[in-house]
Amino acid sequence: KAGVTQTPRYLIKTRGQQVTLSCSPISGHRSVSWYQQTPGQGLQFLFEYFSETQRNKGNFPGRFSGRQFSNSRSEMNVSTLELGDSALYLCASSLAQTENTEAFFGQGTRLTVV
Amino acid sequence: AQSVAQPEDQVNVAEGNPLTVKCTYSVSGNPYLFWYVQYPNRGLQFLLKYITGDNLVKGSYGFEAEFNKSQTSFHLKKPSALVSDSALYFCAVRVFGNAGNMLTFGGGTRLMVKP
Numbered sequence: 001k002a003g004v005t006q007t008p009r010y011l012i013k014t015r016g017q018q019v020t021l022s023c024s025p026i027s028g029h030r031s032v033s034w035y036q037q038t039p040g041q042g043l044q045f046l047f048e049y050f051s052e053t054q055r056n057k058g059n060f061p062g063r064f065s066g067r068q069f070s071n072s073r074s075e076m077n078v079s080t081l082e083l084g085d086s087a088l089y090l091c092a093s094s095l096a097q098t099e100n101t102e103a104f105f106g107q108g109t110r111l112t113v114v
Numbered sequence: 115a116q117s118v119a120q121p122e123d124q125v126n127v128a129e130g131n132p133l134t135v136k137c138t139y140s141v142s143g144n145p146y147l148f149w150y151v152q153y154p155n156r157g158l159q160f161l162l163k164y165i166t167g168d169n170l171v172k173g174s175y176g177f178e179a180e181f182n183k184s185q186t187s188f189h190l191k192k193p194s195a196l197v198s199d200s201a202l203y204f205c206a207v208r209v210f211g212n213a214g215n216m217l218t219f220g221g222g223t224r225l226m227v228k229p
Contacts, residue, residue, distance in 0.1 A: 042219060
């Protein structure tokens, strides 16, 4: 069974540009969450989607947005990139939207903003 | 608000010795607790979870964790460490009744197992 797939693995962008990251969850999983990982802030929750609806959102500016498609694939977009947006962006998928369900993570997209 | 603390940035242990990676949590409801491991340039891999029931939870790769409600702790343990266990370990919590799959993570503990 294929795991969570994130593309691309690495990105280099310039300040002010925008970027779109993609996540394909495990087959059958309907919940997709996004996290930002940085050395200074650790792992921080961005948002979660279930059945194409955003169910939770973390404390990030509006430049960070996302969506989920009918096949459960998800994308996140960051507009007007800042140097501080450089991070590893992790996507996680879960079978259901229940509290006791573990999340399975992709390998991440390493975004570098220069 | 829920929070997770991993008091040690790094834990050093010799191969073959037992290891413990500490985690304490603060929540206002009943917690669901998770441990994940991250190898360099990789995502997080699920190790184990505590939902309810037996306080000793067994997980992948010989790891186990002990839930202690009175001490609000969920320490990760392994009887005999391997060099290949060297990685970054994260404890996470989700609270019952908090709709959705948002996990709150601790800051991570780097485990170094020396041969």
